[in-house]
Amino acid sequence: MKAFFKITAFVISVILGLSFCSCQATGDETDSGSGTGAFESSSDSSSELFSDTSASVGDKDTAKTDKDDASGATEKPDTSKPYTVKGYILSASTPADTYGNGMFLVYKLSDGRLLVYDGGNGSVKNFMLEALQEIAGTKKVKVAAWVMTHDHGDHYGALIEYYYANAATIKDVIEVEEFWMNPMNSEGYGVQNHLKNAFPNAKMRRLTYGEEINLDKIKINVLCTPEVLPPDSRNDVNTNSLVMMLTVGGKKILMTGDANEPAWDFMVGQQSKGSKYSLKCDYLQVPHHGVQAAGTAEGYAAAAAKALVIPSTIDLANKLTTSSNAKPSYDLYKSHGINIGNLNTETNNSTYWFAGCYGKSGTTDIKCFFTYNGKTV
Numbered sequence: 423m424k425a426f427f428k429i430t431a432f433v434i435s436v437i438l439g440l441s442f443c444s445c446q447a448t449g450d451e452t453d454s455g456s457g458t459g460a461f462e463s464s465s466d467s468s469s470e471l472f473s474d475t476s477a478s479v480g481d482k483d484t485a486k487t488d489k490d491d492a493s494g495a496t497e498k499p500d501t502s503k504p505y506t507v508k509g510y511i512l513s514a515s516t517p518a519d520t521y522g523n524g525m526f527l528v529y530k531l532s533d534g535r536l537l538v539y540d541g542g543n544g545s546v547k548n549f550m551l552e553a554l555q556e557i558a559g560t561k562k563v564k565v566a567a568w569v570m571t572h573d574h575g576d577h578y579g580a581l582i583e584y585y586y587a588n589a590a591t592i593k594d595v596i597e598v599e600e601f602w603m604n605p606m607n608s609e610g611y612g613v614q615n616h617l618k619n620a621f622p623n624a625k626m627r628r629l630t631y632g633e634e635i636n637l638d639k640i641k642i643n644v645l646c647t648p649e650v651l652p653p654d655s656r657n658d659v660n661t662n663s664l665v666m667m668l669t670v671g672g673k674k675i676l677m678t679g680d681a682n683e684p685a686w687d688f689m690v691g692q693q694s695k696g697s698k699y700s701l702k703c704d705y706l707q708v709p710h711h712g713v714q715a716a717g718t719a720e721g722y723a724a725a726a727a728k729a730l731v732i733p734s735t736i737d738l739a740n741k742l743t744t745s746s747n748a749k750p751s752y753d754l755y756k757s758h759g760i761n762i763g764n765l766n767t768e769t770n771n772s773t774y775w776f777a778g779c780y781g782k783s784g785t786t787d788i789k790c791f792f793t794y795n796g797k798t799v
Contacts, residue, residue: 505532509792513780514542525733544583570603571679573610671794686721
């Protein structure tokens with residue numbers, strides 16, 4: 423009888439042990455494929471392009487758990503699946519706008535989400551949504567981060583005006599995970615409050631100088647925020663623009679908003695002091711629509727950009743970029759072979775891209791200026 427009880431106890435313990443192992447193995451398999459593609463901030467100065475080793479949303483189908491086959495060999499994750507990141511400059515104004523001002527740039531991430539900069543002025547509110555849907559390829563657009571570079575209506579107007587007109591349905595067509603903005607006045611905080619009402623689930627994120635963010639396949643370095651500039655310079659809202667360097671596939675894109683002289687003096691000064699955040703880039707988003715009071719000669723020399731992305735119409739550039747206040751931009755264009763004053767081509771697909779004017783005959787409203795095809799890492 424004692425032998426019977428011993429055998430029974432042994433069998434029960436084996437069954438329980440196997441059940442525990444089975445549950446734990448199942449839990450491990452679930453965890454190993456649970457990448458979220460979430461944002462990460464880091465102060466790591468590593469030269470590696472992507473420090474995130476977890477699978478992003480777009481990589482879930484390749485983040486397979488290692489499984490032992492019958493021979494005992496381990497199946498390795500498939501890291502050969504290609505990914506694509508694309509950058510677009512879009513029309514951000516209409517012919518009815520007095521100056522044609524506006525800025526609207528979008529990056530489509532490898533997982534289908536978007537990184538959006540500004541969106542243009544209120545006159546293109548409907549085009550803003552149509553363009554985002556076309557780029558995303560879906561009716562409901564998922565935005566990983568929406569950057570409001572500064573508190574001027576030609577940058578935030580399209581989204582706010584669309585919200586005013588479609589408050590009840592905006593959540594059905596646009597989903598925003600985070601807004602990146604550093605409001606510095608009552609207008610900026612008012613915009614932020616409207617965005618909170620429009621997207622109650624979105625995180626409001628205030629960026630800090632030197633912050634590093636890994637977003638999908640893009641590494642983002644924050645090079646300037648209004649908080650690091652002299653207080654008396656912040657009265658000019660353009661000065662408060664967020665400036666950041668995007669790196670993807672070894673290519674660098676300098677996003678400047680409308681940053682003017684104080685911001686550029688700060689960044690050039692930091693670089694001269696040996697900052698690890700160099701201004702040198704492959705693509706330069708020319709600040710302040712590439713017209714008056716845009717950048718500095720020292721800043722453009724430090725950037726040494728190979729190509730220019732210009733949030734402006736060619737009509738505006740021809741009209742205003744020949745003024746004395748626009749000399750840095752005029753010289754910049756000249757160095758790239760752009761004949762300002764007699765410009766009639768919005769893009770040459772290798773050296774420069776102008777945003778164009780929505781609805782104007784012959785204008786292409788969505789221009790892809792950057793494409794990187796790589797492999798998952």
